[in-house]
């Protein structure tokens with residue numbers, strides 16, 4: 001066999017592999033979206049779930065998912081940003097930073113169900129937070145922090161050293177250079193990382209089953225005082241999210257339309273995650289364009 | 297250059313010009329400067345004086361220590377290399393650790409080999425560091441933007457697009473913006489490390505013209521690997537070889553009758 005035919009065969013094999021990956025993905029997405037499509041009504045998206053009768057919605061679960069996501073991001077983003085800045089801009093190569101980096105590496109490969117059980121023992125049981133949004137948000141923070149830190153560190157590392165030297169040579173301090181030169185230049189890529197990780201957090205179930213719980217008590221959407229028990233904002237209430245809802249229906253759902261609700265919920269979940277991904281790309285490109293374009 | 301001085305056995309190995317400080321004002325001088333990257337001593341001898349309002353060129357083969365020397369002059373090597381010796385500026389040793397490095401760098405500015413404008417507008421590129429230093433008056437800032445862009449010979453080209461992104465400028469314009477940004481801080485001394493090496497010939501000659509204008513107000517020290525450029529613009533030239541300054545003299549002497557054999561070899565293009 002000469003080099004040319006070998007090359008042709010190899011190319012064909014790689015095309016076939018890539019093609020089958022795309023096919024599997026398309027099949028999966030198509031199947032989920034098509035089977036869930038009939039359920040996608042405004043009523044389904046906004047009404048509470050029903051445990052024993054047909055016609056339940058996912059309104060509360062959807063709200064819970066977004067609220068948990070927001071809280072988890074509010075907690076994890078500042079920490080990840082600080083850690084990312086420290087690791088990329090200030091840390092020297094020594095045993096301490098090697099330990100930190102290794103720890104982040106290990107944490108980021110931890111199975112989310114382990115994070116969930118850890119959260120259950122620490123927050124729910126030991127710190128007596130119970131099955132609550134707060135326990136869930138903290139577990140999600142543990143789940144999210146390593147990857148977000150690495151993504152922010154990577155965004156900062158992608159800014160060329162020339163930019164740092166430019167700031168220092170003008171008599172700016174290290175901190176001024178980081179906050180006013182490096183961070184703004186890294187915003188598009190940091191934002192992309194945040195939104196992508198938001199997609200991961202949004203679809204997470206295992207870390208939440210034993211932390212934010214599997215029940216979605218009725219909420220009073222007229223009451224926004226976070227200290228009231230039926231307020232949607234109350235962080236101490238249990239809160240089943242969309243992803244947990246799907247898991248729950250499929251393992252023990254007894255409503256007559258369980259499979260339809262599950263299919264509809266899955267479609268919503270997949271659509272939301274896709275939306276996060278497209279939003280990340282679009283916003284990242286747009287911001288980058290804005291920073292570099294001639295028309296301000 | 298046709299003279300064959302390097303054949304004579306008594307040609308000196310080093311020839312360093314020393315200024316008569318009664319008639320020449322020295323803006324900056326180095327004494328006993330040694331620079332180490334780890335255990336590697338990249339600069340072993342660099343005792344030079346730089347005259348005020350003159351252009352001094354640093355030439356030499358790649359790796360001979362020009363950038364290492366230049367970057368030590370405004371402490372850009374802090375945290376990268378260990379710099380020993382004295383750098384005298386206005387009766388101060390700016391290599392001492394009592395020096396406020398950030399303040400010092402406002403007197404000794406630097407322009408790098410690759411243009412490095414911030415991802416900000418042209419206007420913000422120039423005013424940003426000034427604002428951090430407390431210059432807030434809009435009218436004053438506008439004035440500084442205009443004068444520094446004029447001095448960098450690009451005001452007419454960009455005066456209508458000051459609020460557009462600097463990253464949209466051409467390479468030559470970006471480099472001149474970097475020069476404008478440096479002189480907006482009103483430094484005494486401007487250090488430039490091969491500022492034109494990434495640019496085309498037209499942009500290069502524009503930068504050279506700009507520098508010749510600037511020397512009326514600034515002391516300029518420029519690294520260049522371009523011999524014609526050094527000959528065209530510099531008043532004094534230092535020849536670096538293997539981490540040592542082997543020859544330092546008036547530019548016209550270096551380029552016509554160098555005293556050190558290796559200098560002659562280098563400028564005749566025999567190595568480098």
Ligand SMILES: Nc1ncnc2c1ncn2[C@@H]1O[C@H](COP(=O)(O)OP(=O)(O)O)[C@@H](O)[C@H]1O
Pocket residue numbers: 333338356357358359360361362363364365376
């Ligand atoms: N950041 C650095 N770390 C270690 N060695 C360096 C560094 N920068 C330069 N050197 C070494 O110092 C010597 C001089 O380099 P440099 O000053 O960049 O030369 P030039 O600017 O004349 O080309 C070279 O041997 C180079 O490998």
Ligand SMILES: [Mg+2]
Pocket residue numbers: 362363364519
């Ligand atoms: Mg160099």
